[in-house]
Amino acid sequence: MIDVHRLTKRYGSRTAVDDLSFTVRPGRVTGFLGPNGAGKSTTIRMLLALTTPSSGSAAVNGRPYRRLHTPLREVGAVLDAAGAHGGRTAFRHLCWLAASNGLPRRRATEVLERTGLTSVAGRRVSGFSLGMRQRLGIAAALLGDPPTLIFDEPVNGLDPEGVRWIRSLMRALAAEGRTVLVSSHLISEMALTADHLLVIGAGRLLADDGIVRLTRGHASLEAAYFALTASTTQHRSDADWAAEGRTP
């Protein structure tokens, strides 16, 4: 369960995330959709206490991330391919993560197995392909068997097989009753993966609804998406005018 309440992040005069509120529920895949620069990654970084919000709050399983004692048991996060020191082996990478949260070392072996990395466990991460790195990131996220999982653009740069693997993994995790939030700018991918969508544009929430209801009255999810984002560009500039105390 993820609760975001009036979350705002400003960088100087630019507002990356603007008064965002939503709840992500367990048992389904929730897509976090929006164009590049809409504030998806900033929101996810604030959820994980990597970025400090200007105002508002975010809670995972009822508590701010920074107050979780063993966060890997609560939330698994896969962030944009970054993550492992190239000089370390995949196994050691998972070992230190496990140790940090008091998880037994056998968990490292188990998640390597689940992500199909057992045969390369002893290899340095610098020699990994993008797909293998992505799998290692997912292995790290699954380490603490967390009830909540967050994926930030998980299919970027993956081949079709990798894309399908991640999609079925996310669906399986949701079917197990976990909370799954996945950000993407790929509408077609979201149409295949998500049950529920949060659409954001320019840092604001544009829609929070099931895929079926969002698409109703439109030719496709893509058509619905563009209808939504078009209306907010206007909405956004109105807000800017208001913030400056003028009328458009």
Next chain:
Amino acid sequence: MPPALRGALAAEWIKLWSVRSTWLALSFALLSGVGLGLIDTVSVVRSWDTLPPADRAAFDAAGSAFSGLPLAQLAFGVLGVLVVAGEYATGSIIPTLTAVPRRGLVYLAKAAVLAGTTLVFGETLAFGTFWLGQAVLAGHDLDADLGDPGILRAVSSAGLYLSVIAMIGFGLGALARQPAVGVAALFALVFLAYGVGRALEGWSYLPSRLTLSNAGDVVGQVHATAAKPRLPSLRLAYLTLAMYVTLALGGGGWRTARDA
């Protein structure tokens, strides 16, 4: 020990020993520290009979064994920089902070693991070098004993100094978040500052007395060389080291608390 701290320490311990740079830096430090000290000691012994009396009087049985220390200190300092700046450079700071979201705790655990490790290795290097040097000197009755006045302090302080340099590198690395910038800053502080101090000696000896390298020389020697005005007193030398560590760790801690 609180479980969060225990976990953070265990994680940092595994991280430290699971990359090659740690092994490389410490092996280089041990080899260069012991090797150069030995070479220097042997050369002093070989030329002893032809040395001018002034040089003989100034001979420091502990100091000569430590002539490899400048190279060893570099390796320790670079290790300190890499331990933290390497995390930012490779992006592994993200999993580090998601696994341990309290940044102060991450910083504390990293610093504690590095301080403990470098202290053990620094002292091993210092005492190892000292005893090897003494074995060479013993043949010529020039050797000192750990029980002699000041010897134990000088040898253990030489080891401590290596750990101090590692911690200064660590603070600079946390402040810079980029290995190259951190290492450059470390070089500037350890080597270039010495030249700057020398340049200013026409006006004042104080800058020279406050340089890291002079403080390191003084704490690692037995004769506090009062004859050289650029060298600080023993007390000032220890104070200077403490000041550098405090500033570097404080600066690094300040930056670590800010968003990555």
